Amino acid sequence: MSIHEIAQSAYGFNKLTESIDPTECFQQLISQYLEYKTIVEQEKTKRREIKAWEKTTIAKINTYRDFVMEYLDRSFDERAENFRKLFDVVDRAMATNNNTQLGLALDSITELAKSSPFKELANLASVQAALDDPNHEWTF
Structure with missing residues (x-):
């Protein structure tokens, strides 16, 4: 079957050319x-x-x-060092039967354990955002 015959049967063309x-x-x-x-x-x-945006973002x-x-x-190194020092104070207070110093050291350990370095990280992120914002007004 020729192209002319296909066109005639499918599309109803009498003369394709x-x-x-x-x-x-x-x-x-x-x-x-x-x-x-162009596309x-x-x-x-x-x-x-x-790709350029990807590289910059990465x-x-x-x-x-x-x-x-x-x-x-x-932060965790500092916290670990603080805990070490406080437990040294606890050891000395227990060795000398100094209950006041022991109580203060245990309170300090409890407060240090309650605090989270991640809270400070959020504060740092907000400071970074303020530094990046050219319209941010600083008050001292």
Whole structure:
């Protein structure tokens, strides 16, 4: 079966060659191809922009992560040292039967245990946000 016969049966064309202008067909083909190439370039540009945004965002996340990890390391190191010193005070107070010093040291240990370094991290995040905001007004 020829193309002419398929066109006749499917679309009801009597003469396929008379209803299609080859020049117009070729111009539409070129026009569609050029539109395709434009869209391809636009999408490539969008992908490059997304990649650049991704790299920037990942770098920011990694920087913030490093900052948080360093803060937590130092904070927990400081807390551990404070606990060690307070337990040394407790040991000395028990050795000397100094109940007042023992009570104060145990209260300090309890207060230190109640506090969380994560609360301070939230405060640091709000300070960072204020530093990043050019319209933030500082009052001293």
